[in-house]
Amino acid sequence: MNTRDLLRLVLSNLNRMRGRAIMTAMGVVIGTAAIVVLIALASGLQRSTTESLSSIGAVNQITVFAGFRRFGPSSDSGTEPVLTPDALDKFSKLPGVEAVTPYVSVNARNITMNRLTANVSITGLDPRAIDALGLVAEQGTNRMGTFGVIVGSRTGEQFNDPRLPRRADEPPPDLYGQTLLAELQRTNDAGEQITRKVRLHVVGVLAERGGQDDTSIYMRLADAEDLTGWLQGGRVNRDREGYQQAVVVVSDPDTTLSTTTAISDMGFTAFSATSALQQINILFAVVQAVFGGIGAISLIVAAIGIANTMIMSILERTREIGLMKAVGASNRDVMSVFLTEAGAIGLLGGIGGVLFGIGAAKIIDLIAVAYISGQNAASGSTAAAPTSLVFVPTWLPIFAILFSVFIGLAAGIYPALRAVQLNPVTALKYE
Amino acid sequence: MTFIEIRDIKRHFTLGGSIVKALDGVSLSIERGEMLALMGPSGSGKTTLMNVVGGLDQPDAGRIIIDGEDITHFDGNRLAQYRQRQVGFVFQSFNLIASMTALQNVEFPMIFAHVSPSKRKRRAEALLKAVGLGDRMDHKPTELSGGQQQRVAMARALVNRPTILLGDEPTGNLDSHTGDEILAMLQRLNEQGQTIIMVTHDPRVASYAKRTIHMLDGLIQEDQARPSEPSLMKDAAS
Known part of the structure; x- marks a missing residue:
């Protein structure tokens, strides 16, 4: 039938x-x-x-932290791996690595633009790694100058007038070409609070990426080191203390996992969106x-x-x-x-x-x-x-x-x- | 060549521990165009013999040759094909499918014979008209009288142009008048050359046949040819 x-x-x-x-x-x-x-x-x-x-990071980026102080019996074994410039140099020599940059956070008390205030982190990174990190300017340039910063596509949304909240239909301020005032504070040897105000000129706005880059402010590593040194009352010896965080960019996303493993094997805490996703x-x-x-x-x-x-x-x-x-x-x-x-x-x-x-x-x-x-x-x-x-x-x-x-x-x-x-x-x- | 050749067939069943010899060495030759009545009391083996000829059952011993082809050891599929192409069944209890109309019931066997829907409809309609049910084609079996149901069943039996038409007490559930109508219909078919084998225990039904075989305890007792007029026999019986 x-x-x-x-x-x-x-x-x-x-x-x-x-x-x-x-x-x-x-x-x-x-x-x-x-x-x-x-x-x-x-x-x-x-x-x-x-x-x-x-949103934490692109698939070809590996975030590296200094080795965690391990708990338990293994804690006394050898020295803690430190993210020194030497270590970063080693990362850059791993196969398939395109760029390596430290991430240095500058803790500004606040950042203002006219009457608007924001609480946004400022990150210093190596300008040579900008392109490899995929930070593309939508407005202006991604070439940072001395205190010439680039901001994320949604960083402007973070700026608010504390006395006059922005209405829902009001567009956020356009940061491009504006001057931001970062206020840094530390206690001096005499125990007094001292303040330093730094003028940051926005030279570029990044294209939207759907991650934390969208709400960041990036400056040159050298400037960030300058500010960090001021905050800590003396230039940080990176060869001894190392950086807290670095980002390694590989050219082929397929090698992300193997490179992450290679860095972990050196004793660092390496993390990539790819490995976590997997x-x-x-x-x-x-x-x-x-x-x-x-x-x-x-x-x-x-x-x-x-x-x-x-x-x-x-x-x-x-x-x-x-x-x-x-x-x-x-x-x-x-x-x-x-x-x-x-x-x-x-x-x-x-x-x-x-x-x-x-x-x-x-x-x-x-x-x-x-x-x-x-x-x-x-x-x-x-x-x-x-x-x-x-x-x-x-x-x-x-x-x-x-x-x-x-x-x-x-x-x-x-x-x-x-x-x-x-x-x-x-x-x-x-x- | 003999059309249906049955050679010494045996069919034994075990029923409640004892062996029932339904067929105990039956040999029989039937020619094309015969109208044959198988008679005998219950358990005489007449229905088993009919089932074996119809390919519904297979003998334990002996051979059965239909039109030169030995069907004794056919497997399930070839036997199904044999039933489809060569055999038409008419049952005492009609066995129509209650959910289907008369037309659908007649079309049913052609589904398995891969006949196209349009051809199916034409053939089924023609046969229903031939059995006088042209105006009842869309009726369900429950909406038809017993005689009408049996006529639908006859149309269904003929639909694949069988070489052998088998009737198992075809008038058993009908009153004598309706039964006579069915039997007259069978007789007309036989006159057109249709080979017919009927199982019955009613001598009046058997009187329509040209040849009557009496069975008892799985054996043929008597094989009578009756060239006489059936109507005379009917009168004699009544």
């Missing part, structure tokens, strides 16, 4: 046992919906985690598998339901099966009719489950996002509320439907075999 006749026959058979087919499919609906909701939640969690992680993705693959597995258990229960319904239906239709055989239906025909019926119940349940699951996921999402925003508002936190906590990857509905069809087919094998093995003579006489 051809596919069209098969489908037509199966549809009419299912229509005949409509109530029972729908109730059986409900089991599949619940199982599939559980899989969809749980995996959508895990995927949403994975997405928001990886997104916040990607580990988080492994973790979430496990989470998804576990969540999917929980959903799959309910589908197994649904499969038993399908098998039960099919066995009942075959009992009721014994004479009909006998007739099919008498009029020349082959074993294959009988097998396909009942397998397709079981598969169709799985398919119906799968489609229903996907729709129901996506709907439930959306509702959970709305409630959760509203709850988190409420919490943020209550605690006065300005942290952006997540726009979405659940995420339905494109493969998920396809996979869920295919899986439920598979479950239906698997559940149909035994009943279909029973139908095939019916003796036509006794089947025709079955009461």
